[in-house]
Amino acid sequence: MRRFILAASLAAAAVAVPLTAQMHRPDMLHGAGAPTDVKAGTYAVESGHTQVAFSVSHMGISPFAGWFSGASGSMKLDPAHLDATTLSVSIPVDSVQTTSGKLVEELKSADWLDAGKYPTATFRSTKVTALGPDAARIEGQLTLHGVTKPAVIDARFFGAATNPMSKKPSIGFLGRLSFNRSEFGVTKYVPLVSDRTVLVINAAFELQ
Template sequence: MKKTFAALMLGSAMGLAGMSAQAADYVIDKEGQHAFINFKISHLGMSWLYGRFNDFEGTFSWDAEQPAESQVQVTINTASVDSNHAERDRHLRSADFLNVSRHPQATFKSTGVEMTGDDSAKVNGELTLNGVTRPVVLDARFMGEGEDPWGGYRAGFEAYTTLKLKDFDIAMDLGPTSQEVELLLTIEGIRQ
């Protein structure tokens, strides 16, 4: 389940069974908080540190007939990092980690989608984090789609990836077990 980031938003990824045959555009449901960007990293090899980004936005589009044409874009406000500990969050925002004063946003833009199963795909893209842009791959999976109780139409996905901190010039060394961060993304989009 580890690949490389960003999934972020992956929804675009899937041209899945049972979905309409024409391209559709979706906005990630930020207002209803039906989307999450979570992370975990080993803390000194003794426990897991969990956190999330509370403020992000994005869009995705996909075509069940041509999933390779799907696209996704996400922008994360890095100052919204939340590990449920104010002092640690200040440190995560510092130049030791996310350097939010110089790089207040991280972005992901897909460059291609490769279907790996009926409801799974690899979403290739470029992640810019801490001023560094790198190619990353998300392992994405379709969760479901359909009409919602408010007259809209939604599609949902999840994705996993792993990032090496040093690949994004995050030099803080927390020991050999803490060189990578795992990301879990769950995304629900509203069709436009």
């Protein structure tokens, strides 16, 4: 595909742009603290505030987005040794939502994601590389629709603070991951609905 769909605030622009432009924080939003405020330790995904949105090109006319929720998983992180970070996250496939109830049911069906047969999508890191004081490249294995392929999350620090509700040190990141869905056996309506799929990850973690 000639178009790369950049999802920002659950939308995308069908143009290729540099990584630094892709990875900006959501417009008009600013996190707390700095990367130096992040504490070393084992973090759990904070499910209620972690979102995974997907965007595709709909018939070459407009971007179309939906989202997944209910993530679980953990991350071992030491800012002083970022390359030793490990991340493992799972998403329930049947949590998928869009603005169309009919499409939601189709996405859960065997024609698309087949949530009954493949109930979870997972990402497990294999290598983490710092890209400056507040960004990292997370290489790993993405499993979707029963197929496992290498994938990369480009992650950027968003905020660090003690959650006033849970009283736990918490951190948040913004991530981008793109892939061709046909490589995972999800081929419905390609190319009318683009093969290229972009995930936008708003990730929240709490120190355990």
